[in-house]
Amino acid sequence: MSSQNIPTRDRILKSTWQLLEAGNGSAVRMSDIAKAAKISRQALYLHFPNRADLLTATTRYLDEVHDIDAKLAKSRSAASGTQRLEAWVETWGNYIPTIFGVAKALMAMQETDEEAAAAWNDRICAIRDGCEKAVQALKADGALTDSMSEVEATDILLTILSVRNWEQLRIDCNWTQARYIDMMQQLAAQALVKS
Amino acid sequence: MSSQNIPTRDRILKSTWQLLEAGNGSAVRMSDIAKAAKISRQALYLHFPNRADLLTATTRYLDEVHDIDAKLAKSRSAASGTQRLEAWVETWGNYIPTIFGVAKALMAMQETDEEAAAAWNDRICAIRDGCEKAVQALKADGALTDSMSEVEATDILLTILSVRNWEQLRIDCNWTQARYIDMMQQLAAQALVKS
DNA sequence: ATTCTGACTTGACACGATGTCAATATAGAT
């Protein structure tokens, strides 16, 4: 059950990712994934109990492949609070494109599917944690604005850095990734750093 | 076709709104609406060709009922650019709760339904227009920041004021409506107004 | 008084997507 099915399972995850990436998030059916992975639709259910599980497994797969932990470690080593904020915005902001397809599918499912909601919420918590750490670093430097609490600052940062906002600016408004990162760093600093 | 069916049609729109408002946006089926309006599910299709049309008709109905044009006129009469920005953020930000249910349903449909996407896009254009006018007022006052173009400033404002962001802060993070308005005004001013 | 019309009802059905089940095939390990 856990040992030798690696090739097929991997092929499924890879196909899922590629389809979601290409199709920009929507309208990827289980049958599409099966076709791409060159197995029958029913065989998918031998590897993943349902669509929500497949999608969350895909995000974990992406985290592994891109070694997101290592990237986060880098941003944690920033000297000052403001530098740490900048680094965090950059790291997360540059990771969004990779997971966007899966994230969008998961967000869409979340509305109807309990399990998908939980899975996505789990991801959000991880991101929130990154935001919180950045806010705490600012606070420690005495650089956090007086106009809001640490929790509020975290809420705001999390909101600014949402996948939906990335989608709106990058895709709907056609911004470049560089411009997006730049502006988000500006926006975050203006909102959180004491002037 | 257009004269005496007002009561039923109105009852449908009202029921739709109430259900979407109460159910916080999701899982409202045509049959639910029919039941609430006390007609058969099939009779719904005598009044609206499909779900997307019903939802967009509901937004128009809400616009009428709440006389949104009058409220917008007020914010247009602000003296300075910065005041106008403040007024716009307040007006739109305070209108979001009213339309949130319908908006969320429409946004969810948009992913799969071409017509729903067009309808929602139409609404977005109207909001974008409000953002653009505020940016232009700032520009006219010479108060627009140098760090971005008018288009970029509009993009940013539209993004900050998105329904999704409202949802995240108001519902997920449990902010009060007053705090939300306050912080969005701050955020918008910091981002757009020359310091 | 009868007929016509418009709004509505009931009941049946097609479609697309997810998920399940049973029966069968096939390759590799023992």
Place this chain on the structure above:
DNA sequence: ATCTATATTGACATCGTGTCAAGTCAGAAT
């Protein structure tokens, strides 16, 4: 030669949207 894991095929249940056909029913026109 057989056992087991992995797949396959095909059928089917469920849910929601949207369509179709046939019939009810009240009120207006003649």
